[in-house]
Amino acid sequence: MSSPTRWAGVPLADRRAERRSRLIDAAFDIFGTDGEAALSVRSVCRACDFNTRYFYESFADIGELLGATYDRTATALAETLDDRLAETGSSVHARTRAGIVTVLGFSTADPRCGRVLFTEAQANPVLIQRRSTTQELLRRATLVEALTHETDPLDGRIRAAMFTGAMTALVQQWLDGSLGDDLDAVADHAMSILTP
Structure with a gap:
């Protein structure tokens, strides 16, 4: 010791x-x-x-240690996402695609990150609370993006809610391997559904 x-x-x-x-x-x-x-x-x-x-x-x-571990990993993802979006133009399509690619890429570059943030211990009360908070932050960030470009506030709120839930499910499916291993293809398919 x-x-x-x-x-x-x-x-x-x-x-x-x-x-x-x-x-x-x-x-x-x-x-x-x-x-x-x-x-x-x-x-x-x-x-x-x-x-x-x-x-x-x-x-x-x-x-409490698990919560601190989650928080540090989530902060690293947020910083990576902020950096990527800062390099991306103002196009909603480009920013949405960059967000999808960044979250999926971050979660697989070090599989421990994906496990901490998205897949492991689904019933753990500490992680349930942390993941709920993170999801709400993502929803609010998406809402800000949507309302910047939408004329109908209700439409923006609905898009933000749907995108947030879909992203969580998408990351989990990506991490379990059921979507293959071509990140660009997954992002392209996701974008075709989100922005037909």
């Missing part, structure tokens, strides 16, 4: 921040690779070579 001298000379706040980050790294790897059943205080501490007291200085329980 981690020895006290390992942290000698490091300010307390920095030590705690580093340990917290390493615990999230370990949880991301364990949960993203082996699933919820493999994630425990013991498995995470073993992966970090930490005493369990270091776990409890940052997290009340494994659910």
Whole structure:
């Protein structure tokens, strides 16, 4: 286990921040690779070579750690999406396609990301709440995009709701392999349905 001298000379706040980050790294790897059943205080501490007291200085329980792991992964996706959309023109078609490609690509570039964000532990209350919040943020972002280009506000709200639900299902189908492995083809088919 981690020895006290390992942290000698490091300010307390920095030590705690580093340990917290390493615990999230370990949880991301364990949960993203082996699933919820493999994630425990013991498995995470073993992966970090930490005493369990270091776990409890940052997290009340494994659910709180799982929430932090989800949040960090979702933030990385949001930043990737923002960067991609910043490079994309103002065309609704181009921005929608870029969004689809970015979300699907992010979720498969590191399969652990897709597992944390979309597929693993569908009944876990922490992830249900986090995924619901993320879906609502996506709906609002889509609504802003839609209302920028739509004259009918109700039409924009309906499009945003449908797109948000469809994207979640699309990512899950993409990750389980049922849509093949051609990302561009999937994006093209999705766009033909969304914008006939």
